[in-house]
Amino acid sequence: MTNSGTITVITPCYNEEGNVHELYERVRAAIIAAGGHKYEHIFIDNASRDNTLHELKAIAAHDKNVKVIRNTRNFGHVRSPMHAMYQASGDAVIGIAADLQDPPEMIGDFIRKWEEGYPVVIGIKAASDESGLMFWIRKQYYKLVNRLSGVETYENFTGFGLFDRKVVDAIKQFDDPYPYFRGMIAEIGMPRFEIPFHQPVRKRGITNNNFYSLYDLAMLAITNLSKVPLRLVTFSGFVCSLLCILVSGIYLVYKLIFWSRFSAGLAPLVIGVFFFMSLQMLFIGIIGEYIGTIHTMVQRRPLVIEQERINFEYGPGEPLRESISIEDTLVECEQSVLPATSIR
16 A cells, blocks of 8 residues: 555534534545555535534635535434445544544544555544443443454444445445444454554534434444344243243143132232333334335435535645645635535
8 A cells, every 4th residue: 555545524513603614624634644655525404503514614615625414304323324325435434423522633543554564544532531321321331232243343433443445345335225334344254453542532512412312323233234123022922922922821730729718819910911011012113123124215315405515626735834824714704605416
């Protein structure tokens, strides 16, 4: 691997007005430090409700290496980054979050390992400044997915890393309308190099990861990578059936022997009914998750619908050597209209 390949950095955004300029500057500095690479930085904005798009346009007006995609609405944290990856033209693609919890300075380490021949170089969250309880919950989640999965998954891997063009081309072959990116990387199984890092706390803005989004990601991982829950339903149903037959037989024998003295009463009946009803609801929920995944696949909806895109007429270029003032570029943005193409 030579040191002249082009690099694409992709960053999904939603209400990150306080972070995008610093992220751009730190990514650009990391590319310069890596040396000898042309690059492009694709920001995909999920219809932010703050000034994120305004700041991205300001940066793009000054630096043609910055490309912006504006979605018509918020398509979520699963579909939007994948669409951005499909637009990448680099020999290697780096995914990094906009909240600055993925250290941009690690880009140089990713590139060096890529140049050594690793097609996959990923950041592994070894420690975090987030609450200890949340970090522990996430860690247990990764372990659970790894145990249930039919392939080896990467614990504490959030999607932050570098992926060679052949990895990106393999991802495109999945053609999944609701993709689980971390599972795809594990499924492809190409040689990888893991770099541990300490995740800092978010400095600006509010995280968009709520309980529903985390639950959705967890269910997406399990239904995409494992059939164990479905087989657990079948096995549990078989065991419960045997248990019912056994208990029924015992009650029948006991009643025949002690016909006039034995009275079962309503308590065992009520407890048994509610137990099996709750078990059925749990199993129906598990099956429903898999049916929902099938339903999403059958619909074949596009990952996102674009409202506009900026600077895609330019190829990757040399990183600018001077820093830019966001205040100056905001003025430029207000005085001019950036070239943009419509929905694609």
